[in-house]
Amino acid sequence: MIPSSFEYHRPASVSEALQLLQQYGEEAKIMSGGHSLLPSLKLRLSEPGHLIDISRISDLSYIREEGGVIAIGACSTHNAIGKSALVQEKIPMISQAALAIGDVQVRNRGTLGGSIAHADPAADWPASILASEAEIVVAGANGTRNIAAGDFFTGIFMTALEENEIITEIRIPIPPANTHSAYLKFPQPASRFALVGCAVMITRSNGSVERARVAFTGVSPSAFRDNAVEEAITGQAVNADSIKAAADKAAEGVDIMSDHYASQDYRKHLAKVYAKRALMAASN
Amino acid sequence: MGSIIGSSVKRVEDKRFITGKGNYTDDIQLQGxxxxxxxxxxxxxxxxxxxxxxxxxxxxxxxxxxxxxxxxxxxxxxxxxxxxxxxxxxxxxxxxxxxxxxxxxxxxxxxxxxxxxxxxxxxxxxxxxxxxxxxxxxPAVTDAKQAMEAGQPLVHDDCPNNLSFDWELGDKAATDAAFANAHHVTTLEFTNQRVIPNAxxxxxxxxxxxxxxxxxxxxxxxxxxxxxxxxxxxxxxxxxxxxxxxxxxxxxxGFGSxxxxxxxxxxxxxxxxxxxxxxxxxxxxxxxxxxDAHGRDHVSKSEMAFDADGKMIGLRSSTAANMGAYLSTFAPAVPTYLHGTLLQGLYTTPAIYIEVYGVFTNTTAVDAYRGAGRPEATYLLERLIDKAALEMNMDPAELRIKNLIPPFDGVNQPGYETKVALTYDSGNYEPTIRRAMEMVGYEDFRKEQKEARENGKYLGIGFSAYIEACGIAPSAVVGALGARAGLFESAQVRIQPTGKVSVYVGSHSHGQGHETTFAQIVADKLGVGVEDVEIVHGDSEAVAFGMGTYGSRSLAVGGSAIVKSVEKVLEKGAKIAAHKLEASEDDLEFANGQWTVKGTDKSIGFGDVALTAYVPHDYPQGLEPGLDFSSFYDPANFTYPYGCHICVVEIDPDTGKVEVKRFIACDDVGNVINPMIVDGQIHGGLAQGIGQALLEGAIYDESGQLLNASYMDYAMPRADDFPMFETDRTVTPCPHNPLGVKGAGEAGCIGSTPAVVNAVMDALSPFGIKDLEMPLTPERVWRAMHSNGSN
Known part of the structure; x- marks a missing residue:
């Protein structure tokens, strides 16, 4: 478990990090919490010549409310997010996703920005980032841009992030008061990553669903919004029957992963089960 | 015995382990x-x-x-x-x-x-x-049964059919005759899957x-x-x-590896x-x-024959045991003498026959892993009995009790001679099983299960009553069975001039807590404090030739060697004490660290006697100075711990996930030196045994690649996979060693696995499912529930 040798950089600011990224190009790798990157280095699956550690850039670690949005610095740890009173109050699903990750040690080191940049198809974050319709703020040589969550995850370990860009912030809109949300997962027994993870956000008015957002992680090579489930529950009164009917439409027509813990059939079935459970949980 | 033996003294070794001050091999730095x-x-x-x-x-x-x-x-x-x-x-x-x-x-x-x-x-x-x-x-071959077939790749060119050996034990003719006359025969074809130790x-x-x-x-x-x-x-x-x-x-x-x-x-x-x-x-x-050598990996077909009353009348089994690519140190003993010889279990089955094929494959070597052969034997027996109970519509607990060997203490009644080459030392099996049933509340559970099923909840209960052979082993016996080494143990007890004690043992501690348990024995018998005893082990230059730690042998064999040396110390100490007290040795009694002339207040402490032994100015004539004795102890027999484990599970019908709701372990490991350490051993063993049932298992692809060779893919059990274990003990002392101990290191791992699988099968009985392969992953269970009993 010895990585190839690399040069270690610890920039003090985002601009310094961007400079280093510009300078070393493909040879460089950004490290935040390092909880996916370090194992990959140790297995020599990744052998970057330069490691740019942004974890101590202090202005990348914050959680604050900014006019209808919760703005989370990219280097905020899972634990900080999960335990944030603001997050717990405004968007419980985000807190649940954060606290569903790994174990205490992982949550104390791993970061939101690092996780979504890595885009592991079984990571917990992508489902709730999609369901919350977050925006990913990225900084590059030519300034910053915002990427909608729906455009961010493009494939297995692939995102819309350009090689010379760094995620700086995740902006999560605070939903209307009549909204409930939940993230539930069926963990893979060894890694405890999501074999299937489902994030649900439901806004109700007069007893029926005005708006539903349902997203999955672990099911497909890339996390995705499940429009069929969303449409099926929208406009419906929330009860066991409507939820079951909507959940049964989960994961149709998507590319479903298969491994020795879950075949395609079983994973698809679990997606329906977890759609149902997450919808129930978000319906109180 | 004093009060130190039998008390939960805190582990003296833990101070360095939990403060990160242990000295492991990789910590050692040498010049250059x-x-x-x-x-x-x-x-x-x-x-x-x-x-x-x-x-x-x-x-x-x-x-x-x-x-x-x-x-x-x-x-x-x-x-x-x-x-x-x-x-x-x-x-x-x-x-x-x-x-x-x-x-x-x-x-x-x-x-x-x-x-x-x-x-x-x-x-x-x-x-x-x-x-x-x-x-x-x-081309590679990884499955033991397949490797024996014609046309398969040969791991070694000079080993036809990839066979290392074939072996048999028991009376084939008598067993076949029993089957011919059977009222009912239960058959199980199964794989006891390969697990990876992961120290x-x-x-x-x-x-x-x-x-x-x-x-x-x-x-x-x-x-x-x-x-x-x-x-x-x-x-x-x-x-x-x-x-x-x-x-x-x-x-x-270590766990064997x-x-x-x-x-x-x-x-x-x-x-x-x-x-x-x-x-x-x-x-x-x-x-x-x-x-690291792997464990288990048996492919077996096993059958149990019953008469019309549900009495077991015959057992036969054929096993292909995967040896991996080479024979590791003790590999051939595991599926044979540590497996075949345990097929009597706790039962009176009069005819038993087993054959075992030791097979080379293109996989990592397989050898002893916590329990080593005995978990495989227990799994075979206890799964067969539960399946038989289901098929004969009998209660699985009563079917076991009906077939139990009657009590014997090995002193007033002789040991029990099995049909598979062993003589059990002592046993009183029914009270242990009854106690476990009482702990779980068996009758109430059946009611709860019935109600739960009506509400669409799937609860199950599973039994496993095991016996194991520990305290390995009498050297002459194992020599006759093919061991190329003796299996005695050594211990030297060196009394220092100040009365402090250094003990040099051939056993090796790698989690077992010997530094505490062994010190308790010495402290108890010499009347000194546990803190006055230092246990030295693991250095061939410091300690006499010893055989090490495995097979739950350290206390039964190594502890007995310590007792022998302590007795020599006391015998010589009495001579010195008699001299100093100007009394006859026969008039002395030793208690609480002092020799006292009976009926008087004349006494001398252990420390004074120790000092006298090394400063022999006023000393018995002809007696050598010093107080330092070595002993080698070769046991008269194996020891035979046993117990009953009961598992309660609930299955999530939506996902197939098995939740262990309760786990009861009532074990009989003979006398207990440190109850806390025994509980710890049982808990750890249960985690490994339940881990095999639900989580673990090496997965090879056709080319022989181990697909789950990392913790991202190989599911090790974790604390949150289990409920709080409920443990208790009965005590049936071993009649042939001085401490009356039987060994506890492997019991949890031996008994638990089939209890879990039996519980899952019980929960799934409404689906007509009688057997599933381990590990019982959610997908496997879910598929079985949706297969209309075709599994």
Whole structure:
């Protein structure tokens, strides 16, 4: 478990990090919490010549409310997010996703920005980032841009992030008061990553669903919004029957992963089960 | 006995372990240390066409690069096997040596091919990437049963059908006759899947040859340093044994996987001799997965015959036991003498027959893993009984109790002679089972289960009543069964002049808490404090030849050796005390650390006697000074702990996930020295046993690649997979050792696995499912529930 040798950089600011990224190009790798990157280095699956550690850039670690949005610095740890009173109050699903990750040690080191940049198809974050319709703020040589969550995850370990860009912030809109949300997962027994993870956000008015957002992680090579489930529950009164009917439409027509813990059939079935459970949980 | 034996003294070793101050092999730094990295075959089966080490040899910081040819050219063959099991026809077993590095052919993924030695481990690993090895991949075989078939790839060219041995035990004719007359026969075809031990500390070895003294020192992660020294000196490298010191310092878990002598231990010594520098090798976790000996991996067909009253009248079984690519140190003993001989279980079955095929495959070697053969025997029996109960519509608990061997204490009643070569020492089985049933509230549970089913909830209960052979073992007996070593144990009790006590034991502690338990024995018997006793182990230069720790033997065998030495100390101490007290030895009594002249207040303390022994100014004539005794103890018999485990599960019908709701373990391990440590052993064993039932299992693809060779994919059990275990004990002392102890290290792992599977089958009985393969993963269970009983 010895990585190839690399040069270690610890920039003090985002601009310094961007400079280093510009300078070393493909040879460089950004490290935040390092909880996916370090194992990959140790297995020599990744052998970057330069490691740019942004974890101590202090202005990348914050959680604050900014006019209808919760703005989370990219280097905020899972634990900080999960335990944030603001997050717990405004968007419980985000807190649940954060606290569903790994174990205490992982949550104390791993970061939101690092996780979504890595885009592991079984990571917990992508489902709730999609369901919350977050925006990913990225900084590059030519300034910053915002990427909608729906455009961010493009494939297995692939995102819309350009090689010379760094995620700086995740902006999560605070939903209307009549909204409930939940993230539930069926963990893979060894890694405890999501074999299937489902994030649900439901806004109700007069007893029926005005708006539903349902997203999955672990099911497909890339996390995705499940429009069929969303449409099926929208406009419906929330009860066991409507939820079951909507959940049964989960994961149709998507590319479903298969491994020795879950075949395609079983994973698809679990997606329906977890759609149902997450919808129930978000319906109180 | 005083009050120290039987009390939960806190583990003295834990202070250094939980403060990070343990001294493990990889912590040891020697002057001028170099570091080895071993390049391993990525293929399960491949010819090695060429190796080019030039570039690596020339890299800066590289000390040397060795290939299998270098080692073979020096006349070194390989690592031998320590137990011989012959073919039924009398032919000697096939036992190809395991080359320290392979020469022409790699036989499993991870087989060592090239060793790179450098000034740092980083340089060694980087230089390894400069070695060019050209392989020709060959078809591989990983399944033991398949490997015996015609036309399969041969792991070793001179082992037809990949057989190492075939073996049988029991009365075939009588067993077949019993089956011919049976009222009911229950059959089970199953795989007891391969599990990977995963000790927390990866294996490590440091070889250090010192030319000035011609001495070799091996620091290694071993459960039995003396056996390693013997194999290394006499069989692998041909070294003078008195010039070889083997030290196993703190060792972070073994579970069997560190019993064996591994190629890396010989490699670092061989290379240190060649280079004259110390060399350290430490496994990476990925290496551990493919080079530490694995456990289990039996493919069996087993049958149990019953008469009309539900009495067991016959048992027969045929097992293909996967040996892996080479015979590891004790591998042939595990499926034979540690498995076949346990098929009597707790039951009176009058006719038993088993045959076992030891089979080579292109996989990592398989050897003893916590329980070693006995979990496989228990699984076979206890699954058969539950299936039979289901088929005969009988209560599984009552079916067991109906067939139990009646009580015997081994003193007033003789030991129980089984049909499979063992004599049980003492047993009173029914109260243990009844106690476990009482703990779980069996009758209430059946009511709860019925109500739950009506509400769409699937609860199940599973029993497992086990017996195991521990305290291995009488040397003459195991010698007759093929062991190439004795299985005694040694202990030296050295009383220091101030009355403090140093104890040198041949047992090795790597989690068992010997430093506490052994100290309790000595403190109790000598009337000194536990803190006045130091236990020394693991260094062949400090302690007498010992056989190490495995098979739940350390207390029963090593503890008995300690008692023998303590008795010698007290016997000589009494002579000194009598002299000082001017009394006859016969008039003395020893209690609470003092010799007292009976009926008087004249007494002398243990410390004064110790001092007198080393300052013998006023001393019995003709008596040698000193108070220091060694003993070797060879047990009269195995010990036979037993118990009953009961598991309660609930299955999530939506996902197939099994939740262990309760786990009850009522064990009888004989007398108990430290209840807390025994509880800890039981808990750990249960975690491993339940882990096999629900989570663990090596998965090979067709080419012989281990697909789950990391913690991302191989599911180790964790605390949150379990409820709080509920444990209790009955106590049936062992009649043949001085402490009356039987051993507790493996019990949890032996009894628990079938209890879990039986509980799941009970929960699934409404679905008509009678058997599923382990591990009972959610998908496997879910599929079974949706297959209309066709599984």
């Amino acid at each position: 240390m170099t570091y080895a990295y071993i390049i391993r075959s990525p293929f399960a089966h491949a010819k090695i066409l060429s190796i080019n080490t030039e570039e690596a040899k020339n890299a800066e910081g590289v000390v040397a690069v060795f290939t299998g040819k270098d080692i073979a050219d020096s006349g070194v063959g390989g690592v031998p096997c320590g137990w011989q099991v012959n073919f039924r026809n009398g032919d000697t077993m096939k036992e190809p040596l395991h080359p320290l590095l392979v020469v022409n052919k790699a036989r499993h993924q991870g087989d060592g091919v090239v060793m790179v030695i450098a000034e740092t481990k980083e340089i060694a690993k980087d230089a390894a990437e400069l070695v060019e090895i050209e392989y020709e991949e060959l 927390m500390e990866p294996r490590s070895a440091i070889g250090h040859f010192e030319p000035a003294t011609d001495k070799y020192t091996l620091y290694t992660t071993s459960q039995n340093p003396h056996l390693t020294r013997l194999l290394l000196s006499a069989f692998v490298l041909g070294l003078p044994e008195h010039k070889v010191r083997v030290v196993a310092p703190d060792v972070g878990g 560190k019993i064996f002598h591994y190629a890396e231990e010989a490699l670092v010594i061989w290379a240190s001799k060649a280079l004259g520098v110390p060399i350290k090798w430490t496994a990476e976790r990925s290496e551990s997965f493919v080079t």
